[in-house]
Amino acid sequence: MDERAILDHQFTVAAYAATWVIQLGYLVWLGLKWRAQKRSQSSHSHDS
Amino acid sequence: MKKTAIGLYVIVTIALMVWGYYQAIYVAPDEQTMHEVQRIFYYHVPTAMLCFLFFAISLVGSIGYLGCRRGRPDWAQAFDAVALAGAEVGVVYCTVVLITGPLWGRRAWGIWWTWDARLTTTLVLWLIYVSYLLLRRFAAGPQMQTMAAVLGIFGALDVPIVYMSNRWWRTQHPAPVFGGGEDSGIKDPAMLAAFGWNVLAWFAWGVLILALRYHVERQSQKIAAQEAQEALEA
Numbered sequence: 001m002d003e004r005a006i007l008d009h010q011f012t013v014a015a016y017a018a019t020w021v022i023q024l025g026y027l028v029w030l031g032l033k034w035r036a037q038k039r040s041q042s043s044h045s046h047d048s
Numbered sequence: 049m050k051k052t053a054i055g056l057y058v059i060v061t062i063a064l065m066v067w068g069y070y071q072a073i074y075v076a077p078d079e080q081t082m083h084e085v086q087r088i089f090y091y092h093v094p095t096a097m098l099c100f101l102f103f104a105i106s107l108v109g110s111i112g113y114l115g116c117r118r119g120r121p122d123w124a125q126a127f128d129a130v131a132l133a134g135a136e137v138g139v140v141y142c143t144v145v146l147i148t149g150p151l152w153g154r155r156a157w158g159i160w161w162t163w164d165a166r167l168t169t170t171l172v173l174w175l176i177y178v179s180y181l182l183l184r185r186f187a188a189g190p191q192m193q194t195m196a197a198v199l200g201i202f203g204a205l206d207v208p209i210v211y212m213s214n215r216w217w218r219t220q221h222p223a224p225v226f227g228g229g230e231d232s233g234i235k236d237p238a239m240l241a242a243f244g245w246n247v248l249a250w251f252a253w254g255v256l257i258l259a260l261r262y263h264v265e266r267q268s269q270k271i272a273a274q275e276a277q278e279a280l281e282a
Contacts, residue, residue, distance in 0.1 A: 008084040011155050015088040015148040016069075019095070022147070026140045027257060034264050041271060 061252040068242070068249035076242035085155040092148040093225055094247040096170075098254050099141035100207050103177065105258070106134030110200035113193060125269050128193050131200050132184060133261035135177050137254055142174045157220065165213040166221035173210055176203035 072090035079086035109131025116124040149167070150160040161167065180199045184192065214221050224232050225243075234240040 005084065008155055011151050012084050012087050015151040016091060018147045018151070019091050019144050022140060022144050023253065023257075027260075030257065030260050030264060034260070034267075037264060037267050037271070041267070 057252075058256065061249070061256050064245070064249035064252050068246040071242035071245045076239045077236060079239075082156055085152060088148050088152040090242050090246045091250075092145060092152060093243065094250045095141045095144045095148070097247065098250050099138050099145060100211065101251075102134045102138035102141060102254060102258065103173070103204055103207050104134075106131045106138060106177075106200050107204035109134055110197035110204075113197045114201075117190070117194065124193075126266070128197070129262050129265040129269065131197060132265050133258050135180050135200060135203075136261055137258045139174065139177045139181060140257070141250075141254065142170070142177065145170065146174060162220050164219040164221055165217040166210065166219045169206060169210040169213045173203065173206045176206060 068090070072087055076087065076090065078084060109127045109129070112127030113124050113131055116127060149170075153162075154160050176199070180196055180203055183199060184196050187195070213219060214224060225234065226232055234243055
């Protein structure tokens with residue numbers, strides 16, 4: 001593999017990895033938000 | 049029944065994502081001039097197309113909210129949740145576009161960024177919807193929803209400008225892949241298949257996170273309404 005091909009490969013991997021980090025990061029954030037919401041709902045129903 | 053349908057949808061979406069990745073990396077041939085780095089195209093272009101779709105969904109939600117806020121407040125809240133979900137998923141997709149694009153540009157053009165019409169209008173679109181999300185985060189009450197809906201409509205006006213930018217102006221950004229004249233389109237069937245599978249996969253993924261975001265927002269609206277009711281009764 002020449003240097004150009006190695007760099008091309010690294011940039012392609014970086015683009016695919018960045019895409020997945022952003023999309024999965026958003027999904028995790030949504031999941032945490034949903035879980036916190038469920039917890040607050042259940043504690044709210046216990047209080048009332 | 050509902051849980052089974054959701055589970056099936058999630059499985060189909062994951063399968064599509066894996067298949068799309070396989071097609072893009074292992075099946076599609078190397079492009080002759082750009083070689084491997086051209087494979088970024090299989091994620092960059094579908095996410096760019098779909099970010100337009102999610103901003104369009106946000107536009108529908110914003111118009112619906114403004115149309116229903118006096119007569120049908122229950123519908124207005126549902127439309128508002130659609131607008132928020134569309135804007136947020138659109139921003140996620142647009143962020144992917146703005147990161148994968150410069151990574152490709154650095155190898156293809158030798159520069160990370162240039163202030164050409166396509167890149168600049170896309171950045172402006174992203175900034176408008178980030179400000180929409182910041183408004184929703186730091187302001188409160190029904191006036192916030194109205195202001196956000198108006199901003200959402202203004203933001204959506206940038207979508208056709210982004211789409212037409214490399215048709216109206218001479219740009220460094222490549223010519224449109226589709227709908228850009230006789231020379232546009234993907235000629236190689238394996239490349240076209242890889243592109244099509246990734247459009248489908250990212251569409252399925254986007255619908256999944258959009259539905260989840262909508263559900264979370266509807267729940268928080270219900271909690272807020274319940275708390276307001278209890279405060280009134282106390």
